[in-house]
Amino acid sequence: MSELQKRQIQLEVLRYNPETDTAPRYQTYSVPCLEEWVVLDALNYIKDHLDPTLSYRWSCHMAVCGSCGMMVNGEPKLACKAFIHEYKEGQIKVEPIANFPIERDLVTSVEDFITKLASVKPYLIPKEDKPVSAGEFKQTPAELKKFKQYTLCINCMLCYAACPQYALVPEFLGPAAISMAHRYNQDSRDGGRDQRQEVVASDEGVWECSFVGACSEVCPKHVDPAGALQQVKVASTIDWYKEHLMPWMKR
Amino acid sequence: MNSKPYVREVSKTTWFLSHPRYQRYMAREVTCIFIMAYTFLLICALGSLADGPDAFQEFLNALRGPWGVLFNVAVLAATVYHSATWFNVTPQAMPIQRGEEFVPGHLIVGAHYGVWAVVSLIILVWGM
Numbered sequence: 001m002s003e004l005q006k007r008q009i010q011l012e013v014l015r016y017n018p019e020t021d022t023a024p025r026y027q028t029y030s031v032p033c034l035e036e037w038v039v040l041d042a043l044n045y046i047k048d049h050l051d052p053t054l055s056y057r058w059s060c061h062m063a064v065c066g067s068c069g070m071m072v073n074g075e076p077k078l079a080c081k082a083f084i085h086e087y088k089e090g091q092i093k094v095e096p097i098a099n100f101p102i103e104r105d106l107v108t109s110v111e112d113f114i115t116k117l118a119s120v121k122p123y124l125i126p127k128e129d130k131p132v133s134a135g136e137f138k139q140t141p142a143e144l145k146k147f148k149q150y151t152l153c154i155n156c157m158l159c160y161a162a163c164p165q166y167a168l169v170p171e172f173l174g175p176a177a178i179s180m181a182h183r184y185n186q187d188s189r190d191g192g193r194d195q196r197q198e199v200v201a202s203d204e205g206v207w208e209c210s211f212v213g214a215c216s217e218v219c220p221k222h223v224d225p226a227g228a229l230q231q232v233k234v235a236s237t238i239d240w241y242k243e244h245l246m247p248w249m250k251r
Numbered sequence: 252m253n254s255k256p257y258v259r260e261v262s263k264t265t266w267f268l269s270h271p272r273y274q275r276y277m278a279r280e281v282t283c284i285f286i287m288a289y290t291f292l293l294i295c296a297l298g299s300l301a302d303g304p305d306a307f308q309e310f311l312n313a314l315r316g317p318w319g320v321l322f323n324v325a326v327l328a329a330t331v332y333h334s335a336t337w338f339n340v341t342p343q344a345m346p347i348q349r350g351e352e353f354v355p356g357h358l359i360v361g362a363h364y365g366v367w368a369v370v371s372l373i374i375l376v377w378g379m
Contacts, residue, residue, distance in 0.1 A: 018255040101256030109256045142351040164273055167261040212276045213340065227343030234344060
């Protein structure tokens with residue numbers, strides 16, 4: 001690559017060292033970026049050439065692992081999918097993903113999300129056990145299509161960073177966890193909805209959502225968590241009516 | 252591990268100023284106040300009706316005044332915005348799968364506008 005295709009970008013990066021700092025600060029790095037670079041490439045350049053103390057998470061560099069979620073100019077983005085050429089002004093502010101405590105620099109503590117995700121039992125709970133000899137659980141293409149979009153979630157937590165409800169009410173179960181519950185509830189092979197509803201349909205569950213829709217706007221995999229949550233609300237409302245107005249009807 | 256995670260505080264009152272998408276959301280929510288105000292106006296109408304024909308006529312005259320018209324125009328604008336923003340997200344909340352494919356979102360949104368137009372027309376004709 002020739003020098004001509006490079007552009008000098010000022011990367012303003014949030015720094016926080018838990019051992020010495022009481023509050024985060026910003027450090028600006030001047031990075032010679034190639035036009036096809038993403039923000040993650042620029043961070044790797046800083047790490048390799050300018051400042052080896054910079055901490056951040058990344059792995060796949062292809063929007064699959066969900067590790068490099070960050071705030072890029074205030075917008076929740078995967079650093080591997082945020083192209084430098086989209087930031088014409090030559091100044092990019094990089095901060096850790098919002099709404100999660102900062103461990104160090106761009107690394108956040110994700111325990112809260114992991115705990116919430118586990119609480120919705122995001123795995124197949126078969127309606128009934130059957131021996132391997134009985135064969136596979138069959139599914140039609142239409143049944144697959146019903147939930148396939150939600151399987152694309154990579155747990156990057158950008159939806160939590162965008163969600164003002166989660167920012168204001170940290171107890172909120174949140175977009176990705178409820179979308180995952182919905183994904184398995186919609187699966188024709190699954191029979192675990194009643195077990196998930198206890199958490200999902202609680203006050204801190206889907207009813208904290210006020211359909212801001214920010215989660216779906218920032219989702220890098222077009223999962224549409226906001227849609228999933230509204231569908232969960234509709235289904236939970238139907239449950240309530242069945243239980244209170246038609247108690248003789250067993251769900 | 253000597254870990255001391257730093258928690259960034261979020262303002263409980265000004266959070267929505269931080270991004271245009273939050274402002275759009277608040278705009279949608281604020282339209283509820285206009286709808287509430289109009290509901291209050293209807294209650295006032297019932298109140299004046301109960302007070303007799305003269306009181307009701309006075310109420311109607313007040314509605315025809317500049318403030319009454321201005322109020323109605325403002326409520327109409329807010330209600331249209333409220334309805335349109337909700338209609339536009341209906342495909343997310345109510346996807347319809349026919350066979351393998353999902354019905355395109357614009358058809359679901361369009362159906363809502365269609366029903367809205369028909370119902371409005373019926374009320375308009377009936378009220379004439």
